[in-house]
Amino acid sequence: xxxxxxxxxxxxxxxxxxxxxxxxxxxxxxxxxxxxxxxxxxxxxxxxxxxxxxxxxxxxxxxxxxxxxxxxxxxxxxxxxxxxxxxxxxxxxxxxxxxxxxxxxxxxxxxxxxxxxxxxxxxxxxxxxxxxxxxxxxxxxxxxxxxxxxxxxxxxxxxxxxxxxxxxxxxxxxxxxxxxxxxxxxxxxxxxxxxxxxxxxxxxxxxxxxxxxxxxxxxxxxxxxxxxxxxxxxxxxxxxxxxxxxxxxxxxxxxxxxxxxxxxxxxxxxxxxxxxxxxxxxxxxxxxxxxxxxxxxxxxxxxxxxxxxxxxxxxxxxxxxx
Numbered sequence: 629x630x631x632x633x634x635x636x637x638x639x640x641x642x643x644x645x646x647x648x649x650x651x652x653x654x655x656x657x658x659x660x661x662x663x664x665x666x667x668x669x670x671x672x673x674x675x676x677x678x679x680x681x682x683x684x685x686x687x688x689x690x691x692x693x694x695x696x697x698x699x700x701x702x703x704x705x706x707x708x709x710x711x712x713x714x715x716x717x718x719x720x721x722x723x724x725x726x727x728x729x730x731x732x733x734x735x736x737x738x739x740x741x742x743x744x745x746x747x748x749x750x751x752x753x754x755x756x757x758x759x760x761x762x763x764x765x766x767x768x769x770x771x772x773x774x775x776x777x778x779x780x781x782x783x784x785x786x787x788x789x790x791x792x793x794x795x796x797x798x799x800x801x802x803x804x805x806x807x808x809x810x811x812x813x814x815x816x817x818x819x820x821x822x823x824x825x826x827x828x829x830x831x832x833x834x835x836x837x838x839x840x841x842x843x844x845x846x847x848x849x850x851x852x853x854x855x856x857x858x859x860x861x862x863x864x865x866x867x868x869x870x871x872x873x874x875x876x877x878x879x880x881x882x883x884x885x886x887x888x889x890x891x892x893x894x895x896x897x898x899x900x901x902x903x904x905x906x907x908x909x910x911x912x913x914x915x916x917x918x919x920x921x922x923x924x925x926x927x928x929x930x931x932x933x934x935x936x937x938x939x940x941x942x943x944x945x946x947x948x949x950x
Contacts, residue, residue, distance in 0.1 A: 631793040632664055639777040639854070641788040642668075642748075646676040648788075649707075649746040651737045652699070654682065654692045654811030656803035657752035661791055663806065665750070666702065679705035681740045683733040685713040690813045698809050707744065709736050738783045748786045756796040758789075759846045760828045762853065768824070776854045792854070793847060 636642050650665065652658045665678050680699055682692050699706040713732045714725075722728035741749045753775050762774035777792040791799070803810055836842045852858045 629664065629667070631798075632668075632790045635777055635790055635792045635794075638851075639788070639792070641778055641790055642672075642674055642676055644674045644676070646748055647746045648676055648678050648748045648750050649737070649741045649744065650678065650680045650750040651733075651752070652680040652682045652695065653752075654695050654809075655752070655813075656808065656810050657754060657791065657796070657799045659808040659810060660799040660802045660806075661750070661752040662702075662704075663802075663808075664790070666704070677705075679707065679744070679746065681707040681709060681737055683709045683711055683736045685711055685729060685733070687714050690811070692811050694809060694811065707740050709740060711736050738781060738785050741785050742783060746785075748788050749781075750788050750790065752791055752799075753789050754791040754794045754796050754799060755843060755847055756829070756832075758792060758850060758854075759832060759843060760825055762846070762850055763828050763832065764824060767828075772853060774850055774853050776856075778854075779856070795843060 642648065648665070650658065650662055652662060662680065669676065669678055682695055684690075684692055693708075696706070696708060711732060713729050716732065717725050717728050720728070737749055740746075758775045762772075765771045765773045775789065775792075777789050779787055781787050802808075832842070839845075
């Protein structure tokens with residue numbers, strides 16, 4: 629909670645009256661962030677409305693539908709977005725199915741936020757993600773760039789990352805302690821993709837074994853790169869030209885942004901949006917819980933307590949249709 633509070637204060641991530649849409653994948657990070665935000669919603673002086681959205685790519689290897697009754701039990705407004713992304717990929721034939729899937733999911737979340745009138749889209753990337761993105765951009769793209777704690781995306785959506793100062797080990801521990809219903813993803817495309825991020829993670833882990841303070845140092849050194857003014861200055865001196873307007877994501881390197889963004893817009897108009905649960909915003913006049921409460925205890929006691937081959941896309945399509 630302390631690290632989340634520092635990020636919120638440093639980057640003005642949450643303001644009074646905000647309508648926030650959390651991208652809920654079902655992983656340990658987004659589920660942990662959900663309960664942290666619910667806790668803050670109860671105890672913080674700033675009042676905001678919180679809702680969740682999950683993108684279901686409709687593949688047999690990843691089924692986030694168990695989240696529907698879980699989120700219903702929490703009384704949180706929920707938007708369950710069905711996107712047959714593998715079928716789309718079979719038509720478009722992207723060079724990387726994983727990267728295409730990530731971009732399509734993000735586009736669906738942007739569209740949902742706009743259509744439903746949310747001020748901010750909240751994502752659960754943590755300090756490890758930010759550090760890894762920096763290393764990957766520096767090593768492979770020659771850029772001083774990383775994920776920012778707050779920025780405005782292509783479609784005018786303000787994206788915030790309250791876990792920007794939180795270590796991945798902390799969300800893993802929290803999810804285990806609170807017995808969160810983590811949804812495992814077993815997509816064969818993810819296992820066949822070259823795992824540059826995994827290699828970078830190992831590199832940083834090896835360095836941390838020698839220097840336990842390395843991530844604190846990285847956090848301090850990366851803070852300027854999260855500032856738009858500094859980022860704009862770096863772009864001005866970048867001999868390769870200005871960076872794309874969209875938030876950098878090393879997993880999407882090498883893609884034709886115009887092609888993918890056009891595909892996102894085309895598919896978004898026909899997306900099936902299942903509002904699994906339409907609950908009103910939490911009543912800010914309710915009595916606050918005791919100061920000794922914690923999001924982990926709240927969660928535990930809640931009512932719901934590289935290059936992918938065309939053949940791989942084909943196999944995923946056949947598995948889904950079969």
